[in-house]
Amino acid sequence: MVAVGSGLMGAASQGSVRSVAGVPTGVGSSVPVVFAAGAGIGVLGGLIGLGGAEFRLPLLIGVFGFVALQAVVLNKAMSLVVVATALPARLVALPYGDVAAHWSVAVNLLAGSLVGAWVGAGWATRMRSRTLYRVLAGLLVLIAIALAASHIGPLGSLSLPPVARVVAAVVAGVGIGVVAALMGVAGGELLIPTIVLLFAVDIKIAGSLSLVVSLPTMLVAFARYSRDQSFQVVRDNPRFLLVMAAGSVVGTVIGGLLLGVVPSVALIPVLVLLLVVSAVKVWRHR
Template sequence: MQTTPQAASQPAIRSALPLAFMAGAAVGVLGGMIGLGGAEFRLPLLIMLFGFAALQAVILNKALSLVVVLTALPARLAAVPLSALTPHWGVVVNLLVGSLAGAWAGASWATRMRSSTLYRVLAVLLVLIAAALIANHVGTLHYVDMPTAATVIAGVIAGFFIGVVAAIMGVAGGELLIPTIVLLFGTDIKIAGSLSLAVSLPTMLVAFARYSRDGSFTVLRRYARVGIVLALGSVAGTILGGLLLGVVPEAILVPGLALLLVLSSVKVWRHANV
C-alpha cells in the first residue's frame, strides 16, 4: 500500500500559483468545449508539469473534480430542471449499485499498486478515455433495447466498471456515463448529461472517502494553495470553454484532444521507468 507520500519533484511547486491557475484554466477550457469537466486532461499535467507522484495526482485530481462537479450542478439544474430528472431516478439507482462498489474497489486497488504499476494503468486508461471521446463525438448513439432484467444487470456491470475507472483516474466519469445512459436506457442526451452528474457525485464521494484512509491523502493539505488555485482556474476555464462551445468544429477539436490524451499517456507511461 502506498502509505508514505512522496514530495512533488518540483521544489517551487508551492510558489507556482500563476502556473497552477493557467493550467487549471486551460484544462477547464478544453473540457468545457466538449461538455466535460476536463479532469482527464488535468491528470497528466499534475504528473508531468507539477511533478506529483501517481497516487498524489489521482487524489488531487479527484478533489478538483468534485469541485468542478459541484459547480456544474446549479448550471445543469437551470438547463434541465429537477422535475425533468425525477422520472429517471431508477437509472441513477441502477448505475449507482455498481458504481459505488466500483469506486471503493478502484480506490483500494490504486492505493495498493506499486507506483510504477499505477503510472502504467493510468496511461492505458488515458487511451481508453481518448477512444471514448472519439466514439462519443463521432459515432451516433443508439438505444439498445433489451429485456428489463438484462438492462438492470448491464447497468450494474457498466456502473462498476465506470466507478473503477473514475476512482483510479480521479475523474467524474461523464465521458463513460453519458453514452452508457443513452445506450442502455434510451435517455435523451441532454437528460443523460444531468443524470451522469447525479451518479458521479456520490460515486466520487465514495472514492474520496476510501482515499482519505491512505497516507498520500495528505497531499491535499500539503499543497492546499496550489489545489485551490487549480480549482479556481478549472472552474473559470470550464465556464469559458462552455461559452466557446461550437467555436472550434468538432471534426478538428475532438481528434486533436484525443491525440493529446494519447501523447499524454505515452509520457505518463514513461514515468513508470523513472
C-alpha cells in the first residue's frame, strides 16, 4: 500500500520505457516491486469491490514511466486478466440464476458499450500524447466523482417507461464503453451505479452484471488496440504485465476479504483524494 500511495502521489519518471527482460528500467523496476505495486492496487480495488484499474493507470504513467497510450494498453491487458479471474469467482459466490435472471440488462448495456469501446480505443490511438494526458486526467476526476456519489448513501432508481429505459441503457453503455477504452479500465465504477439507477437491481447482482458487460467490452477495445503500433508495448513487456497482473489478482482477493473491516466512510474520501491528486499529476505530465 505504501508503494502504491507514494507511486500515485510521488514524482514521475519521464519519457518512454526501455525494457530489460520484460520489465521497464528506472523507478521500481524489480519484479518484487512490480508485484507489490499490483497487489497494493488490487487491495484498494478489492476494498471497494472494484478491480483497481483506475488507480493502476496513474501508477503506470507516474512511476513506471510508460507514456499515455502505452499505459492505457497495458492497463487494459491487466484489467482483462483481473476481470476474467473475478467473474467465475463472483458467479460462484452469487447464485448463477440470480444473475441470469437479469440477462436483458447486460444485453441492453452491451448494445452500447461494444460500440463505445471500439470508438474510444480508436480515438485514443489518434490523439496527440498531450491531449490524451489531459483527457485521462479529466476522466480520473470523473471516476472520483462517480466513486464518491455511489458511496454517499443507498442508490435509488429512476422511474422510466420501458422503451426510455432501454434507450438510456444503450446511450449510457456507449459512454461507459468510450471511458473504459480510453482509460484501459473495466468500467465497474460507472456500470454498477448505472445498472442500479436504470434497472433497480440489487447492488451485489449489479456488481456481477457489470463484470458480464465489462469482459466483452474490454475484448473489443483490446482488439482495436491490437491493430495499432502502440500494442507493441504488450509484446515488449510480457513479464512486467504478468507480474503486475498477478499482484493485482492477489491484492483484489485480499481486499475482498478485508471488505467491511475498513469502513467506507473513512476509505472513500482517501481514495477520491488519491484520484484527484493523480489527475493533477497526469494533467501536468510531459
